[in-house]
Amino acid sequence: MSVTVLGTVAFDTIKTPGGFRHLILGGSAVHFSMAARLFTKVSLVACIGNDFPAKYIRFLKGKGVDISSICEMNGPTFHWTGEYKSDFNRAITIDTKLGVLAEFAPQVSPKVAKSDFIFLANVDPQIQSYFLSKIKRPKIVALDSMNYWIDNKKKALLKVLKKADIYCVNEQEARDLTGECNLIRAAKFLLKLGPKIILIKKGEYGAMLYSNDYIFSMPAYPVENVIDPTGAGDSFAGGFMGYLSKSKSLNRGNLVNAILYGTVIASFNVEGFGVESTSSLSLERVRKRIVEFKRIISL
């Protein structure tokens, strides 16, 4: 089944110990798509400004992404400028120019309205809610968010969270949203807010899955040459949802495999700037690294 992602298409300007890139293609929905496309057809719902280069559109199209729900608006494209020092776990935001994202109202074509697998990537939770209300009978809804919305639109976030099956959240956000420093308590709290599955992303420390029935914990693939972690969480989610869209149920085995794929695709993501690494990735290379990763973590 195909996957639909609502999120951002952005310009990123990024400085890391590995180098510098100006105005490269980024955004949550783009990173997600580069991972999920390895498994299935991806429809990308987002907005761009009228400064957005045709070459980036061609690039997405060339990668098989359905871009018919990307709407072009008058004004500049969302532009994030950030830096990572030697601690790649912490992004330092230098500047955020929302541009047309401030006025974004997602297009929901009849085709998109019939989507089965929905990933609501990081945008205003009111936009996530509006978008979700237009989807007829989604099979699986997964949700991501960001500290900014926890701090500024908590009510709206809690509302959309009620309708999500899977909450994909990083550990600091889980702590901030629940007020619980302990991740198990935080996850238990989050389970009461609606989702059946809490997927806590811990960056270089891996991921944990919590449900009412079991806990699953996995370290990350150890990457030696980290270049740029931007989008790692979104490509993790893309691999995770992409794999699930091909699975028959949300049983433990499928969820564990989905996390394996997400983890390994994210490990490729951080080895290049922007989508440099994930955009040239094949499922074959992913599977090869999964074999290697399994050797690293097997008891």
Place this chain on the structure above:
Amino acid sequence: MSVTVLGTVAFDTIKTPGGFRHLILGGSAVHFSMAARLFTKVSLVACIGNDFPAKYIRFLKGKGVDISSICEMNGPTFHWTGEYKSDFNRAITIDTKLGVLAEFAPQVSPKVAKSDFIFLANVDPQIQSYFLSKIKRPKIVALDSMNYWIDNKKKALLKVLKKADIYCVNEQEARDLTGECNLIRAAKFLLKLGPKIILIKKGEYGAMLYSNDYIFSMPAYPVENVIDPTGAGDSFAGGFMGYLSKSKSLNRGNLVNAILYGTVIASFNVEGFGVESTSSLSLERVRKRIVEFKRIISL
């Protein structure tokens, strides 16, 4: 085979969100012993002041620890005062009173000199070196250290590191000692300093083992009620070394099991103040939790 630990016996005064304890029994060698005793006979080499209560000596003896190499010196026992806020990963040192530890010269009895399994817990690396020079033919030497010695006695630490088989180090210390933020690069660097095995402790994020032949990574057991993490690294090391002392070789299977035992014993450690939890632990309870833990991490 028996295990000998060189380290500290201390008074700890600890405040955490879980409560407060004044002058409880602590110290690296004590925490190590409470774990390692589950597998084998442990000889504890350390110093205490003449203020050290007889009841603590009786307690250690009662737990089967060989205390004949604990020397009583004139002056106060080493006393650490610390606090943990909601982030249990970071100990805040309020006060350190070295007391007799400042003049410590370990006793090496003929029996201790014939030890096979040596754990050099956190003390001055010059003392670790001196002690090791008195051991005739150790089979396995494992070494722990602390930021303080990396900052203040790096040369002495590098000297003793050359003679260690296993370096048991927490992730921040690995970064500080090598100047490498990336843990794989840090581990590769450390491998060049002497030890054949680098065991990086990551607290609530688990542990990683690096050798020239393979990498192994494991998350931590997820503990819901953390009370006091003091000594978790030492009880991890105690479980790890205790298990190894009963193993025939340092092959991957044995090392992985040793990490499993260390991880699970450390998870008990953090559920109580000081040695409250580990001192009443049985191997049966440890094994029960290992079964549960394996369910959590199995693919």
